Each structure stands twice: as C-alpha cells, then as structure tokens.
Amino acid sequence: MNFFSSDYKHAADEMVAEQIYARNIRDPQILEAFRQIPRQLFVDVSQKKLAYSDQPLPIGFGQTISQPYVVAYMIDAMQIDKSAWVLEVGTGSGYETAILARLAGNVFTVERISELSLRAQEVIAQIGLSNIEFRIGDGCLGWQEKAPFSHIVVTAASPEIPTALIDQLALGGKLLIPLGSAGGGQELTLIEKTPLGLKSQKILPVRFVPLIWNSASEKHSSKK
Numbered sequence: 170m171n172f173f174s175s176d177y178k179h180a181a182d183e184m185v186a187e188q189i190y191a192r193n194i195r196d197p198q199i200l201e202a203f204r205q206i207p208r209q210l211f212v213d214v215s216q217k218k219l220a221y222s223d224q225p226l227p228i229g230f231g232q233t234i235s236q237p238y239v240v241a242y243m244i245d246a247m248q249i250d251k252s253a254w255v256l257e258v259g260t261g262s263g264y265e266t267a268i269l270a271r272l273a274g275n276v277f278t279v280e281r282i283s284e285l286s287l288r289a290q291e292v293i294a295q296i297g298l299s300n301i302e303f304r305i306g307d308g309c310l311g312w313q314e315k316a317p318f319s320h321i322v323v324t325a326a327s328p329e330i331p332t333a334l335i336d337q338l339a340l341g342g343k344l345l346i347p348l349g350s351a352g353g354g355q356e357l358t359l360i361e362k363t364p365l366g367l368k369s370q371k372i373l374p375v376r377f378v379p380l381i382w383n384s385a386s387e388k389h390s391s392k393k
C-alpha cells in the first residue's frame with residue numbers, strides 16, 4: 170500500500186536529501202528506510218504540515234517524536250543489519266521503531282505510557298511491519314525474556330544507565346543512550362560490551378526528554 174500522496178513523498182525525499190544525506194549519513198539502506206516510512210502518520214494530526222521538518226515535535230503526554238536527523242544518526246551509529254535483535258526503550262510515536270524494523274531482524278520496544286504505545290501499535294499495523302513486539306511497562310528493566318540483545322537503544326535521557334540494560338546486552342553488542350540530566354547537557358553515548366569490559370564513547374550532544382526511573386531499577390555507574 171502507498172501511504173504517500175505526491176506531496177508527502179516529495180517532503181520525505183527532501184528531508185532525506187537535506188537533513189540526512191547532506192549531514193553525512195550515506196548508508197543507502199538507512200536513506201531508503203527514511204524515504205519509505207510515512208512520518209506524517211506518527212505525528213499529531215495538528216502537526217502534519219511539520220511532519221518532515223528539521224525538529225522534534227510534540228506527541229502528547231509531554232513527550233516528543235525525535236528530530237529525523239537524530240534518529241538517523243542513532244541508527245547509523247549502531248550499525249544495524251538484518252541479523253540485529255534490538256531492544257528500544259521509549260517507543261514514543263513508534264517512528265524510530267518503524268525505521269529500526271526496516272533495517273533489523275527483530276525489534277522489541279517498551280513504552281511506559283500505554284496511550285502512546287497503543288497509538289504506535291495502530292500506526293505500525295497499518296504500515297504492515299510485523300517484526301516488532303510491543304510492551305507497556307518500565308524499560309529500565311529491559312525485556313529479560315527476549316535477552317540478550319545485539320543492540321539496545323534508549324530514546325530518553327538519563328544521568329545513569331539502567332543495570333538491567335547492561336546485563337541484557339550481548340557480548341559484542343552496542344547500547345546507545347543519551348547520558349545527562351533532563352534540562353542540562355546530554356551526550357549521546359555509544360557503549361560496546363567487549364570481552365575486556367565496557368567501552369564508552371560520546372558521539373553527539375543532544376536534548377531528549379527524561380528517562381523515568383522506577384524505584385526498583387538499579388543504576389549502573391557510567392563513571393569508570
């Protein structure tokens with residue numbers, strides 16, 4: 170099915186050329202995924218005109234759909250392919266989930282706000298992506314039954330990494346998380362689990378909504 174009227178198709182192509190390709194993300198499969206996923210379905214009806222603009226947008230409940238470039242940057246940094254078994258913490262609109270699902274083998278996504286998860290599930294069913302499983306709950310606990318994951322992406326910011334996510338990352342796996350406080354400076358950080366321990370690299374200054382911690386979740390110290 171084609172979800173693109175010629176206007177939206179044009180906007181998607183332009184978004185890819187000007188916001189993603191022009192900023193040095195050149196992986197043809199990533200670019201194609203951004204051309205194919207109809208972003209206008211993931212934004213609030215009142216924001217449809219802005220669906221392909223270079224910014225995050227409100228999706229209700231105080232949350233946002235991330236800026237397209239930031240989503241592309243995250244996915245590029247994780248080096249996802251069809252063998253990837255991915256956990257996403259913070260489904261939000263489901264847009265990043267859909268892009269991930271185009272590129273990965275399987276995607277498991279957790280969202281704490283049930284209304285957002287259900288809305289994302291509806292849109293994704295409409296598009297017809299079937300390699301995604303949704304869970305409503307606390308993503309700081311990961312998804313134990315599906316672990317270990319080759320990739321884990323957290324789409325909300327926190328000063329610390331939930332221990333469960335480190336535990337559920339496969340050896341050789343990659344975890345991407347915006348580290349920092351809600352209002353202050355945050356650094357998108359790429360963590361690799363190697364036989365010698367965790368390797369961590371700050372890759373992009375970002376601004377995300379906060380990751381909400383449940384008192385039961387343990388924090389892994391990132392400062393070592």
Ligand code: SAH
Pocket residue numbers: 232233234235258259260261262263264265266279280281282285306307308309324325378379380381382383
């Ligand atoms: N990639 C998403 C970003 C959504 S914003 C998009 O582009 O639409 C981040 C999301 O993380 C919000 O929906 C928020 O509710 C969710 N979130 C925050 N803390 C969480 C937690 N502990 N567990 C699961 N989801 C969480």
